[in-house]
Amino acid sequence: MSVFIGRYRKEFDFYEQACRMVAQLLDTSLQSAGIRAIVTSRAKNPTRLETKVRQRAIKAKYESVDAIFEDIVDLAGVRVALYFPGEREEVGKIVRDRFLLVADPKTFPTTAEPTYKKRFSGYWATHYRVRIPDSSLNEAQKRYSEARVEIQVASVLMHAWSEVEHDLVYKPLQGALSEEEYAILDELNGLVLSGEIALERLQRAGELRASTHGREYTNHYDLAASLLDRGRENLGSGSVNEAAIGRVDVLYELLRATNLNTPEQLAKYVKVLHDDFEMRPLAEQIIDQILAEDPSRYATYEQIRLVETPVAALASDTPRSSQNHAIGEFMALWIEYEKYLRQQAATAGVAPFSLGPMKLLSHLQLSPEMAASADRLRRFRNQLVHGIEVPDSETIGAACAELRTLLRALKQEPTKAKPRNATSKRAPTGKRKPKPD
Numbered sequence: 001m002s003v004f005i006g007r008y009r010k011e012f013d014f015y016e017q018a019c020r021m022v023a024q025l026l027d028t029s030l031q032s033a034g035i036r037a038i039v040t041s042r043a044k045n046p047t048r049l050e051t052k053v054r055q056r057a058i059k060a061k062y063e064s065v066d067a068i069f070e071d072i073v074d075l076a077g078v079r080v081a082l083y084f085p086g087e088r089e090e091v092g093k094i095v096r097d098r099f100l101l102v103a104d105p106k107t108f109p110t111t112a113e114p115t116y117k118k119r120f121s122g123y124w125a126t127h128y129r130v131r132i133p134d135s136s137l138n139e140a141q142k143r144y145s146e147a148r149v150e151i152q153v154a155s156v157l158m159h160a161w162s163e164v165e166h167d168l169v170y171k172p173l174q175g176a177l178s179e180e181e182y183a184i185l186d187e188l189n190g191l192v193l194s195g196e197i198a199l200e201r202l203q204r205a206g207e208l209r210a211s212t213h214g215r216e217y218t219n220h221y222d223l224a225a226s227l228l229d230r231g232r233e234n235l236g237s238g239s240v241n242e243a244a245i246g247r248v249d250v251l252y253e254l255l256r257a258t259n260l261n262t263p264e265q266l267a268k269y270v271k272v273l274h275d276d277f278e279m280r281p282l283a284e285q286i287i288d289q290i291l292a293e294d295p296s297r298y299a300t301y302e303q304i305r306l307v308e309t310p311v312a313a314l315a316s317d318t319p320r321s322s323q324n325h326a327i328g329e330f331m332a333l334w335i336e337y338e339k340y341l342r343q344q345a346a347t348a349g350v351a352p353f354s355l356g357p358m359k360l361l362s363h364l365q366l367s368p369e370m371a372a373s374a375d376r377l378r379r380f381r382n383q384l385v386h387g388i389e390v391p392d393s394e395t396i397g398a399a400c401a402e403l404r405t406l407l408r409a410l411k412q413e414p415t416k417a418k419p420r421n422a423t424s425k426r427a428p429t430g431k432r433k434p435k436p437d
Contacts (some may be wrong), residue, residue, distance in 0.1 A: 001057065004227055005050050008075070015043035018147035019076035021133060022099070026078060026151065029094045034085040034248040037091070038156065042169025044075050073103075073129055074150040085155035085196045093244045095151055100132035102148055119172045121188040123162050124196070125154035133387065147396040155199060160190045211263050220252035226263055227251075227282055230270045246281025247386065253304045254290060258297060284386045291385075295335040301385075303325070326396035327384065328433075333403045334381055340410060373406050 008015075023041035030037050053068060062068050070073075080091060092105065106127040128151040137145055145198070165185050168177060207229035210222045217223040224245060255261040260342050269286045272361075307374075366374065380399045386389065 001050075001054060001062075001068075004053065004065045005046060008049060008064060009046050009380050012043055012046065015147060017077040018132070018144045019043060019149050020080050021141070021144060022076075022149045022151065022185070023078045025078065025098055025132070025136065025410075026094070029098055030091065032220045032247050032249045033088070033090065033245050035087050035090060035094075036221060037087075037098055038081040039078065040081075041076075041078045044072075044077070046365075049075070073148065076147055076149040078149060078151045079159060080151060080153045080243050081156040082153065083156060083161045084199055085124070085158070086200050086203055088153055090245060091153050092126060095130065095153075097244075098136070099126060099132050099151075102131055103129040117409055118186050118189070120186055122189060122191060123154075123165075124158055124193070125152055125162070127152050133224070136332060141260030148333065157192045157195045164188070179329065215263070216261050217252060217255070217263075220249040223252045223255070223266075224248045226266065227270070227286075230263070230267060231273060231282055234270055234273060244281040247287075248283050250281040250301075250304055251287055253307075254287060254297075254301055257300050257304065258290060258294075260290065284382070287386070292338065295338070298331050298335065304330070323390055323393045326393040326400070327390070330381075330396050330400050330403065333400060335409065337407050339402060340407065348379060370406060370409060373402060377403050377406065 019041040023039050027037075027039040030039065040247070049072070053062075053072065056071065060067075060071060062071070073402060079375075082088065082091065097102075108123045108125045108127070109121045130149055131147065132145050134142060134145050152159075168185065203225075207225040210217070210226035211229045217226065227245065227248065252261070255265070260266070266286070269289045272289070273282060274280065287301070291301060357429050377399060380391075382398070384399075
């Protein structure tokens with residue numbers, strides 16, 4: 001026991017820094033997605049940890065120091081206190097995207113027997129155990145990829161209640177609680193659950209306000225609320241509630257720069273959204289539509305990205321400027337590529353600006369090799385345009401060469417544009433879902 005505590009005291013700064021880095025990455029991602037939350041971090045207090053280990057050792061019967069480290073999962077912890085509890089699922093998507101899960105998420109309330117008789121359901125939250133991926137760290141920070149960090153996601157009200165309950169019930173400083181004290185805690189839990197319902201209603205009211213016509217969005221939180229509201233109108237509440245909303249902060253700046261920063265302007269882009277959010281988050285789908293309308297907007301978008309893309313790409317040792325030339329070359333080729341595809345689509349009688357490159361390609365008869373190259377380049381372009389980490393100049397140069405080859409092949413080989421009504425067959429009944437780009 002004393003050996004474990006002694007080792008932990010020596011490693012305390014390591015855990016403190018690891019959870020601080022996770023909090024920084026997560027806070028930046030939440031802000032980018034327009035999710036209001038308070039993100040805090042802490043390494044476990046050594047004195048409190050010693051008390052906890054002594055209590056757990058009675059049942060756990062630890063046989064080694066490593067066994068204790070394996071059992072205590074919250075040596076480094078991050079707390080996400082959400083303004084709106086309905087955004088827990090969206091936070092979960094961000095956690096999975098930014099970090100490596102080392103265990104299945106734990107959702108509360110669990111089926112475990114409560115410590116006292118309750119009328120209300122108790123603690124509502126989701127806990128994740130994660131590590132920082134190596135790709136998010138530079139060489140000097142690689143050692144922090146070994147740290148396991150627990151992320152606790154709940155509403156601001158639930159976190160406050162659980163802190164009180166945990167300290168009184170599980171860490172009593174003045175003896176076991178009375179029945180009356182347990183009843184009061186239960187009553188407070190009921191008030192918290194009622195408060196969460198009120199917060200969900202407040203969120204919905206904000207979404208409706210943000211979508212009011214005749215106004216401009218004042219910030220990206222405003223835009224996020226409106227995007228969710230309008231998305232539900234077009235895709236259904238079930239789909240959008242599980243959506244990955246993406247980089248709303250970048251979308252907001254692009255809308256402002258292109259004078260499209262109103263609910264009326266946003267509506268036309270929302271109409272053609274698809275609901276495969278695992279591949280294409282809402283914000284990214286709209287950004288691609290805006291860029292497709294006018295290729296000259298790519299330059300504006302790239303400047304926005306330089307400002308808005310967070311320093312959270314901790315691994316970024318290489319200056320961004322060294323890749324600018326390669327990025328510019330690829331985007332110039334991509335604009336030429338999209339222009340050619342739209343010309344072919346127009347020949348086939350298809351409205352080109354409502355479709356992305358892969359759908360436009362479906363109107364051409366391509367060889368399997370060309371189709372595979374087109375799909376590979378489409379994925380690379382999405383990473384380059386929307387991803388946080390920028391590929392190195394050599395990787396971008398290789399993609400340029402492949403895109404140049406594909407474009408040359410498309411122009412040299414006589415491709416036949418298929419008529420619009422021959423591209424697919426509709427199912428006999430029901431509405432056909434558009435395929436994701």
